Amino acid sequence: MAPSRPAATARPPAFDGCFCPCPRGLEPALAAELAAIGGHDVRPLPGGVRFRGSLETAYRINLHSRIASRVLLQVASGRYRTEEDLYRLAHGLPWEAWFHNRQTLRVDTTAIRSPLASLAFATLRIKDAIVDRMRAKTGARPSVDTANPDVRVQLFLQAGDAILYLDLSGEPLFKRGWRADxxxxxxxxxxxxxxxxxxxxxxxxxxxxxxxxxxxxxxxxxxxxxxxxxxxxxLARRFGIENLAFHQPALWQRVCEQAQAAMDVAMQRxxxxxxxxxxxxxxxxxxxxxxxxxxxxxxxxxxxxxxxxxxxxxxxxxxxxxxxxxxxxxxxxxxxxxxxxxxxxxxxxxxxxxxxxxxxxxxxxxxxxxxxxxxxxxxxxxxxxxxxxxxxxxxxxxxx
Ligand SMILES: C[S@@+](CC[C@H](N)C(=O)[O-])C[C@H]1O[C@@H](n2cnc3c(N)ncnc32)[C@H](O)[C@@H]1O
Known part of the structure; x- marks a missing residue:
């Protein structure tokens, strides 16, 4: 079967559960920043801030947040006891609608009080679920690239709850693009x-x-x-969201143009x-x-x-x-x-x-x-x- 590209008009998942991690101690400051940028129901938690938003909010946070480490979009959550529960959770998601099987992938796991013996194995099972699903739906599988992936997926584990996120930032946001060497x-x-x-x-x-x-x-x-x-x-970097099928270049361009206009005003002053x-x-x-x-x-x-x-x-x-x-x-x-x-x-x-x-x-x-x-x-x-x-x-x- 020939590999099929996800539709360019793919609808994004609902932006009801977004999370921005940040350095510990900065959660209240990040919550205030995200509310100012356009996040709704912002809730500081240890290590980051949960909020609701939209595709446009995600673009704005990527571009404007100074405190967030990345923007994560929740795509699934569920109870788990074993790695196989995690496999099922990931396998049930329409990854093929979000990115192409020729794009490269990286999965990361963070955990607080997870009973699993090996987070590396949990990460591997999420990767297996994504590539198995892609192969079944499109006839080919994405390959893994840990150094420079097109698409990043984050698994967050607590004692009995798992959350899967698509990473909309790619490289962490503290990498502004000027500290190259x-x-x-x-x-x-x-x-x-x-x-x-x-x-x-x-x-x-x-x-x-x-x-x-x-x-x-x-x-x-x-x-x-x-x-x-x-x-x-x-301003001087790219973001993971630009590699996803629901990226809307016209909307992104409008967000960038608004930022450029505000910058021009400040520079004139x-x-x-x-x-x-x-x-x-x-x-x-x-x-x-x-x-x-x-x-x-x-x-x-x-x-x-x-x-x-x-x-x-x-x-x-x-x-x-x-x-x-x-x-x-x-x-x-x-x-x-x-x-x-x-x-x-x-x-x-x-x-x-x-x-x-x-x-x-x-x-x-x-x-x-x-x-x-x-x-x-x-x-x-x-x-x-x-x-x-x-x-x-x-x-x-x-x-x-
Ligand atoms: C921890 S570093 C600062 C790093 C900086 N915040 C950054 O992000 O690159 C501390 C700096 O203090 C400087 N320093 C040490 N003693 C100093 C002094 N008496 N007066 C001024 N600077 C001093 C060192 O040369 C060093 O660059």
Whole structure:
């Protein structure tokens, strides 16, 4: 039998159960972002946010979300006890309507309290079910490509419940497309969606001055500068949804054109003198150079962000109005800062940055003591597997 292509007009599954995973600690910030982008019934859960939406919502989230790691569309859910229950769940789905047997496939599994002995075997059985179904319906099967698949499927397992998702993002959304080679990474860079999440937790708005005193490769100020320019994080990349049969190029193009128009307006305002006050500093000249190069790669006009080679202990506010410092100083043993330097940085913040608020991400609970500052708040946030706190310090304004 000749392989049949899924109809180009294939209807998408209902977008009643969508899920965006995110770094732990950012769920409320992601829920607010998704509601602003157009998600309905947004519900933060541990590790992500559930919501309802539409194909258009999915396009908008792929393009605009700074905090989500990916957009997942639920296509089935059911009870399970064994891998064979999972096989049946997957085999009953019309995969042949969603993608072509010549496209490549990857299946991933995440689990919380699953009784199964091997998640790898569960993954294999889902893959078997999809390819068996495709072969039965179309006469040929898709092959597996774990490195660069056209289509990704996610299995999520809890104690007795399984959910199957089509991944509408493909590469994770924190990959914005500008951090391509090893030379742009630097020392312990933050993931882009964590950097954006820190900005969201700080409450920074683009009219306020912003400084990162430990900028490394520049991830935080790049996110901030893109926000100031209304440049969508997904502008320079492709998405998994573009490989699925229910992709609607005209709708996607309209979403992109609206984003482009908003960006043009923001850039005109900036050109007309609307101030963008974003600064970055690092003690390491190579890091500062990397930040400059990465800003350019991320589409930020030259000179929009001030970048300096500077010891944080020597920093001065670059603008008369107070603003926010958002940074992740070194906190692992390899690139640790010594006690005297911390004390100097604390004194600099206290004495020179009156009226500013500083948000510092660290896994080291001793940070406030080392700085000689008392935190106003500390919010648990995970940097990968590392449990951190985003410490907020408020520097008293001594001018009044
Ligand atoms: C964890 S990295 C920051 C990574 C950055 N957020 C990113 O995403 O690329 C910490 C940075 O602090 C810098 N640093 C260390 N001591 C410093 C100091 N006293 N003043 C300024 N920067 C310092 C290091 O050179 C390093 O680039």
């Amino acid at each position: 090893a030379g742009s990474k630097g020392e312990a860079p933050l993931k882009e969606n964590l950097a954006a999440g820190l900005l969201a937790l700080s409450g920074w708005n683009p009219r306020e001055p912003l400084l990162d005193l430990f900028c490394g490769a520049g991830t935080i100020v790049i996110e901030a500068a893109q926000i100031a320019c209304a440049r969508p994080p997904g 900036i050109a007309a003198g609307d101030p963008v006050r974003i600064g970055a500093g690092d003690i390491d000249a190579e890091a500062a150079a990397m930040t400059r190069a990465n800003l350019a790669r991320a589409g930020i006009p030259a000179d929009l962000v001030r970048v300096a080679v500077q010891d944080a202990a020597e920093a001065m506010p670059p603008w008369p109005e107070p603003g926010l410092i958002v940074s992740n100083p070194p906190y692992n043993e390899r690139v640790a800062i010594d006690v005297a330097t911390w004390r100097g940085i604390g004194a600099t913040l206290r004495n020179r940055f009156g009226g500013w608020r500083a948000f510092l991400l660290s896994s080291d609970r001793r940070l406030p003591g080392q700085l000689g500052l008392r935190e106003r708040r500390k919010t648990p946030v995970f940097n990968g597997q590392i449990e951190c706190r985003l410490f907020e310090f408020e520097m008293r304004d001594r001018t009044g």
